[in-house]
Amino acid sequence: MTIRGSIDALTPLDATGWCHDDRRSEPQLVQAMINGAVIGEAIADLSRPDLAAAGLGDGRCGFRIEFGAAIDPAQLAFVVVKPDHGDVELPRTNLTGFVDAFRAMRARHPGVGWTRSLFGGLWTDRVDARRRLAGRVAIGAVSPQAAGPLGRYIEAGHVVLRDALAPVGLDARTEEAVARLPAGALSPRGSLDAADVLTALPGVLFRDAALGLLRGAFDDNPLVCRAELARGTTDFAQPSTAEPLPSPTECAAIVMGIGEGRLMLDVVRDSHALPEFTTDGVSRWLAGGVATLALATATAASLDTELLGMTDMAVIAPGTLYRLRVPAGMTAVVALATPNRQTPLRFLTGEFGDFTLRHPSGAVLSL
Structure with a gap:
């Protein structure tokens, strides 16, 4: 050369x-x-x-x-x-x-699967994830029902689970509580409405379709450590920067809409496929160290838009850059899920973590 x-x-x-x-x-x-x-x-x-x-x-x-x-x-x-x-x-x-370490790694070990982050991450973030998925299905670690959605999640960095909440998501009483709450993070200490919504969430978030996908991706039961409500058009964000985590590459966001209408999910195409973190642990998507993400405009990337109905859910991979457009009369629920083996940093420092609901499946909501 x-x-x-x-x-x-x-x-x-x-x-x-x-x-x-x-x-x-x-x-x-x-x-x-x-x-x-x-x-x-x-x-x-x-x-x-x-x-x-x-x-x-x-x-x-x-x-x-x-x-x-x-x-x-x-x-x-x-x-x-x-x-x-x-x-x-x-x-x-x-x-x-x-960091350009990935270039040298690929040149030296072209046939070896590697993750796109220097900090490792979920097996779904490996370049050989498709081959690993086939192996997991063959040995029974991933069910055939979850294989299709997991394959789409690997390829696109997100997947929409159609009718995952059918026949209905939250009941009418809980939907009314959602409508009364302001946008932002849900806290069990905030109000009775917030406590009612959080109490109802495990029964919705951990329906079979989402639970099978998350268990397959995490090799573990999911732990939801953050839940928030969103209205209007949100800023671009990515799951791995939503919450301080010991391993920020091991997480996913679950999104669903509450109310009549269709929620719009905009995803920056292929953003999940770029190496995300620098050696000092800063996401490459952060602009100047500020924890708000700017739009990668049409000259830099293309957007894919998914429409989510009242019975649909979306699961978004750690490095995927996305935003929500929530029509009037609707509210989006965004939950951050990690493997149950993780403990969010704020729990370790004694902040929150005192509200815990265990789902019969083994999945946990803890805030």
């Missing part, structure tokens, strides 16, 4: 780094792209004394690519830089905030 280089820094305005081709004497034209669309280009001819000292010609192989327009910070994970005459992507240094 004669082309060498790296992306040393990325901002919403530009990308800087270096690119050198041993076979060519003239400087390289390098292009910054998002999903194949060129957002800027430059000649890699800036002086880099450090590269000259390393023996890379006269060191005039640095570049600074100014983007045609400022991009959203959430798009930085999608930016690639390539020489214009080839398909090779320049690797990123750790200075960019995005």
Whole structure:
């Protein structure tokens, strides 16, 4: 390989780094792209004394690519830089905030399944998850009924379970309590209405379809450690940043709508397939360390929209970027589920965890 280089820094305005081709004497034209669309280009001819000292010609192989327009910070994970005459992507240094260890891992062990996070994660997040699913079905660890939804969950980072709540979800009395509550996290200490809703949730969240999927993904019974109500259009979020967890890659969000109408779930396509966490444990989707997520716009990613009726549920994978659009008259219930072997960090520090309901199936709701 004669082309060498790296992306040393990325901002919403530009990308800087270096690119050198041993076979060519003239400087390289390098292009910054998002999903194949060129957002800027430059000649890699800036002086880099450090590269000259390393023996890379006269060191005039640095570049600074100014983007045609400022991009959203959430798009930085999608930016690639390539020489214009080839398909090779320049690797990123750790200075960019995005770990490139995965590239080396893939090159060294191309046939080995690996997770997309440096911290591991659920087996459904492995690149060989489809093969592992077939093996689990063969030995009886996953039921044939759960295999189809699990396969869709692996491929898309989410799955909609149609009619999982049929013939009805929450009863009329509990739906009235939901309508009286404000949007936000449900606390058993908040009001009698909140306590009534939380008491009714295990019987809905742990219906057979969702329970089979979660048990298959978790290799364990699920523990719901957070439940909240959402109305209107929510910000983009992902399950792994919803709650402090010892292993943030081991979780899933369960979503259902309460009331008449259709809840809209927008998912950033393939967002679950990107390595999520940096070595310091920060999700790559966080913009500047702020715990709110910006929209990856149409130039960076495509959205898939699912419609959820009153008897439908959705299960969303840890790294999937999503938002909810809840029509007037409806409320969305979002529950964060983890394997029962996990203990949320706030429980370990003595905050909450004193309201626990155990479902006959072995699943638990604890807040």
